[in-house]
Amino acid sequence: MMNSALKELQLNEQIEDLSLAFKEIPRSDHTLTPAELAAFDDLSTTLVVDSVLNFTTHKISRKRRYLYGDEHRMASETMKKFRESQDWTNAIYSFLNMRSIKGFIEKFTFNKQAEFRDHIVRFLNIFSIDAGYTIEECNRYSAEGHKGAKLVATRAWSRGDKIDRLIGVLCSMKNNEETTLLSAEGSDFSVMYSTRKRCSTLWLGPGAYINHDCKPTCQFQSNGTSAHIRVLRDMVAGDEITCFYGNEFFGPGNVDCECVTCEKNKRGKFQLNSDEENQEPEPETEEPGSKRMKYSLRSRV
Template identity: 40%
Template sequence: MEYSLLSRYDDLLADIFLDGLHLWFRTIKMNADHSERRLPSKQLINIIRNHIIGRNRVTDAAQECLNLDFFKDYLRGVSQKDKSAFGQHMKRYLSMYVPNAGFEICDTRRYSQEGEEAQACVIATKDWSIGDEIKMCSGMIAVLASEDDDELKRQNRDFSVMFSTRKNCSCLFLGPARFMNHDCDSNCKFIPLGQAAITLKVVKDVKCGDELTSFYGDQYFGEDNCECRCVTCERRGNGFFKPPEIEEEIVEEQQEVSARRSTRKRKAVSYEGNIGL
């Protein structure tokens, strides 16, 4: 799917099925001109309850949603190929409500600066063991042309761009799995799922209630991740939590960096296997 189309589809679906039904804050959107859309929550909840919670049939839930007048109007004039892609991406968000999905999207202020809103995180709702794949938590990739990558950088909208070391190119990564935060000693890693999707594989035992994390790269939060706020850096006294140097000039420099630090740049990801892009 073209990256610009994926970004608009994801903005809409995250707004309706995540922000509107589950969260108390708005997740970050790719498009500055995105306008909030709300469908009757009771109607959507009934669809989720009847098809997903009651029968574990995500495809049936997606089909009933697509038959709603709102989505019919939204997709009017769209090619059958793009309609199918939209339906597949919708199922990624509906899969969050499968009772045994093993995760949920929650809120955290660990990565927020003072005065900023909470950000999303992914929390385990059951124990996971090494080697498990969290297939209900997935996302879709769209390969970026160099000019599109540059444009996202200029607009400061590259917060969900991955650099695939296997593909040697930048890719836009959207879907529920994009809300997984970084940790320097993470408990999960990204792996391919089908032709253009990514899911998560557990690399350390996870207890119910733990945050599920992945490793974005050595330089994601500044040089040697010097600005990182993850749990591991806090425990080890590294990154953002590293004690300041005694010299006054170094202390001032660190304070200046802290004031302008950016929470998201881009992830450098090496995938297992061939994602077929």
């Protein structure tokens, strides 16, 4: 009993330290395993992003329950206060003190707890008044059931600018890790293929909300365990932050692409020949238990 009380006291002290000593723009490097990054990302998006958008955005583990009962309301209230006050310490402290979160972080070392805190901070940056971008609901993509998210600029950006508060977090995966982590259909949103390392790379953090466009406004710039976002074309407030996933990501020649540019140019999924226009769509069939990867892996150097 005494040992349990001491552990609780120690954890409370650690949470206080984590809430007071942090950087609004965390370090770009990390020591996370793919499994840790996936779990940290699922929890962080649940706490921060889902609480604002009021629906569940992409997750690596779709079946897991992340928060207990009333904690969804608590997370929403925390985000409402953060957006109004920009009080980072209070937001971090409120999140880390939730029963489910305390139960999650207590098994980690203090350094790993700090990395979890940093991942939460990366997502809080989406709603920072200094971010220059934010997140909105996106109903464009059928792969998401027309219920996803997009990042949009909240101020003007010029070609060559680096969006400092927008980052993707990378983690190389072995074959067995890829099989284990990405078992759920739809989790391929989170994977890039590194031609330099010749392996699949888990791609999470706020940058994972960047959608593809065949005429992108931005590009990924890999830096080891992270990827920064560099502006390719001048943007004004309201423009979507997009990147190019690759020539074959949405099927051969991106035949299934649903981006804005393809819609404007009647290409990709919006291109219909005369025969297709007169055909009734065939129902999709899939054997029970099989996994169908919607798209190929997005490429990066």
